[in-house]
Amino acid sequence: MRLSTKGDYGVRALIELALHEGEGPVQRAVIAARRQIPESYLDHLLAQLRRDGFVRSTRGPSGGHELARPASEIRLLDVLESLEGSLAPLGCLEDGEAHSEQHVVCGQRWVWQEIYDAMRARLAAVTLAELLERDRTRKGRIAPSYSI
Amino acid sequence: MRLSTKGDYGVRALIELALHEGEGPVQRAVIAARRQIPESYLDHLLAQLRRDGFVRSTRGPSGGHELARPASEIRLLDVLESLEGSLAPLGCLEDGEAHSEQHVVCGQRWVWQEIYDAMRARLAAVTLAELLERDRTRKGRIAPSYSI
DNA sequence: TACAATCTCGAGCGATTTACTCGACAATCC
């Protein structure tokens, strides 16, 4: 049930870009150093984020990477699904798998469906801008009590 | 973010045992066939569940496996954490990792903390008895709307 | 007592995934 480093690193990188929004491109080396990401690995993550329209890159001296859209319009859910693929906890929750054999024999699908839905809803409600804000004011305000 | 087959298969097996609660032991071969689990793999899952006190096994002819406690007292959360280890989506959410370097540089910990807490709360509220009930009446009652 | 049925335990193993590195190349700016 662990997020892979792709998702983790990728979001870190985007937070770094959000931090310098409107200040021109940030170099790979800078992102990597500030967020503790292996530089050559970061390449692949940026490539994926570029493909899906989150990041724009420019080459040459003083080139680098920047957000392709405002941080307030980039949802955490979309970023993570770009980098990780589906976040579904069970295979039978994925689109298209709705009527497999496993489905009948599984017995726990409904709980995971609830959890999956709640997770996606929460991730969809968080934008890079909000992540950035909390990253700046490192107060980490107390999480409200909640339930599924 | 996918549950491994251990958790999936293990819960399936326990549902099968819950289905025959109070009827004496169920054989490995029966569980495996009914819930589509590789028989020799099931061995390891049952061993783990035995170690953690969910299952009691008896050898010899007409031996097999049964629940060590009432189905209504076995929480899905405990079963899954027994089989999967921690369900934490990020390493930095695990006990003991509270003050690592990653923590500072991560920036998304709080969202995942919220999701993780909600997930554990939901899984803690579901017992084998409830899973069984829904498995029997395959109505799969409509999930209530909810949020984190 | 033999023997068959069942669980028990640990070693091993092939395939896949993860988390990278590296090198050749392309673009841009000076």
Place this chain on the structure above:
DNA sequence: GGATTGTCGAGTAAATCGCTCGAGATTGTA
């Protein structure tokens, strides 16, 4: 032209996953 940056794809070592197998222990039955 050369320095600086990004781009792309191949490759790879290690870990994890999802099992199988075999040798044994235990128990019920004839």
